[in-house]
Amino acid sequence: xxxxxxxxxxxxxxxxxxxxxxxxxxxxxxxxxxxxxxxxxxxxxxxxxxxxxxxxxxxxxxxxxxxxxxxxxxxxxxxxxxxxxxxxxxxxxxxxxxxxxxxxxxxxxxxxxxxxxxxxxxxxxxxxxxxxxxxxxxxxxxxxxxxxxxxxxxxxxxxxxxxxxxxxxxxxxxxxx
Amino acid sequence: xxxxxxxxxxxxxxxxxxxxxxxxxxxxxxxxxxxxxxxxxxxxxxxxxxxxxxxxxxxxxxxxxxxxxxxxxxxxxxxxxxxxxxxxxxxxxxxxxxxxxxxxxxxxxxxxxxxxxxxxxxxxxxxxxxxxxxxxxxxxxxxxxxxxxxxxxxxxxxxxxxxxxxxxxxxxxxxxx
DNA sequence: TAGCTCTTGTAGCGACTGCTACATTATTGT
DNA sequence: ACAATAATGTAGCAGTCGCTACAAGAGCTA
Numbered sequence: 001x002x003x004x005x006x007x008x009x010x011x012x013x014x015x016x017x018x019x020x021x022x023x024x025x026x027x028x029x030x031x032x033x034x035x036x037x038x039x040x041x042x043x044x045x046x047x048x049x050x051x052x053x054x055x056x057x058x059x060x061x062x063x064x065x066x067x068x069x070x071x072x073x074x075x076x077x078x079x080x081x082x083x084x085x086x087x088x089x090x091x092x093x094x095x096x097x098x099x100x101x102x103x104x105x106x107x108x109x110x111x112x113x114x115x116x117x118x119x120x121x122x123x124x125x126x127x128x129x130x131x132x133x134x135x136x137x138x139x140x141x142x143x144x145x146x147x148x149x150x151x152x153x154x155x156x157x158x159x160x161x162x163x164x165x166x167x168x169x170x171x172x173x174x175x176x177x
Numbered sequence: 178x179x180x181x182x183x184x185x186x187x188x189x190x191x192x193x194x195x196x197x198x199x200x201x202x203x204x205x206x207x208x209x210x211x212x213x214x215x216x217x218x219x220x221x222x223x224x225x226x227x228x229x230x231x232x233x234x235x236x237x238x239x240x241x242x243x244x245x246x247x248x249x250x251x252x253x254x255x256x257x258x259x260x261x262x263x264x265x266x267x268x269x270x271x272x273x274x275x276x277x278x279x280x281x282x283x284x285x286x287x288x289x290x291x292x293x294x295x296x297x298x299x300x301x302x303x304x305x306x307x308x309x310x311x312x313x314x315x316x317x318x319x320x321x322x323x324x325x326x327x328x329x330x331x332x333x334x335x336x337x338x339x340x341x342x343x344x345x346x347x348x349x350x351x352x353x354x
Numbered sequence: 355t356a357g358c359t360c361t362t363g364t365a366g367c368g369a370c371t372g373c374t375a376c377a378t379t380a381t382t383g384t
Numbered sequence: 385a386c387a388a389t390a391a392t393g394t395a396g397c398a399g400t401c402g403c404t405a406c407a408a409g410a411g412c413t414a
């Protein structure tokens with residue numbers, strides 16, 4: 001059966017939607033601009049997706065997948081101590097090519113914070129994925145220490161991202177020094 | 178002169194707008210709902226304020242003032258080391274009555290991250306205000322250490338806020354342990 | 355070739371957006 | 385008391401929002 005035909009076209013659309021959301025944010029993710037970015041019509045977006053929520057969920061999932069791939073490519077051959085991993089990760093996330101992901105991430109968090117039923121579970125899942133990634137990367141004496149360090153990694157990375165978001169990059173640098 | 182008359186009414190309105198934004202977020206801060214919350218009409222909001230930007234700037238400033246007052250009330254008589262101040266502050270910011278401020282703060286940051294000309298300067302100013310507050314609270318051996326610790330305080334507090342926003346409160350706790 | 359499903363365009367609905375023109379009432383200063 | 389100014393209501397404009405009814409083309413199957 002060629003459910004694949006439809007799925008393939010859906011996938012192409014989702015890719016372009018992801019590009020658009022990364023470039024312009026969830027705040028300008030309304031159907032007509034998204035459709036134009038995907039080279040189609042709002043009518044067709046709602047043909048391939050039940051409604052806007054489903055469309056955005058698929059788009060955010062795609063964005064998360066891209067980020068996961070990028071981070072998988074950054075896996076170190078051996079476990080790293082917290083300080084070192086934090087610095088390497090910070091260096092990566094502040095690259096220009098990754099900053100759009102961080103912008104969307106904050107936007108996602110701001111909606112999750114209000115308990116939005118669409119965004120809150122997505123944001124939580126991404127956060128837990130990051131924790132798991134951190135635990136796999138970290139050198140630690142015990143499982144307890146590993147879990148604690150992963151939590152600290154997540155917290156400090158998110159803090160750096162948010163502080164940079166408000167235009168205080170040099171404060172981020174100072175905190176690392 | 179009773180410019181005061183107008184200013185007084187503006188101030189009452191701003192107070193109610195602040196309540197509404199804290200309760201429902203910037204995302205639902207459109208003129209008609211705001212007006213209803215302020216007990217007036219959209220027409221009158223634009224009578225007292227030049228446009229929506231000016232109105233929101235005033236509202237966010239009011240919100241920041243309230244937060245500043247709350248933090249001023251929490252000043253410790255003597256300087257505190259970083260770890261202790263961090264824990265006390267985290268305990269405060271995660272109280273139910275302060276969480277709405279954190280939600281608005283993340284929303285503000287998400288818009289600042291995209292360089293929004295209205296929100297970016299406001300967010301940056303608030304961030305710098307926090308840094309100054311932290312430097313005044315921290316015990317440190319040198320100005321350099323004080324500045325670095327204030328940066329670390331800001332980064333870790335923001336990180337905890339963001340991680341809690343995505344529903345991972347227990348991860349925040351683990352990071353503090 | 356007839357019919358059927360998949361795909362797509364057109365047009366529009368009702369709600370909401372920021373904002374404004376116009377008119378009217380209330381208040382104030384002289 | 386009268387004129388000027390401040391304050392407010394009504395109505396609406398032009399645009400966007402998510403979404404949908406309707407119809408027509410495209411492609412396949414019998």
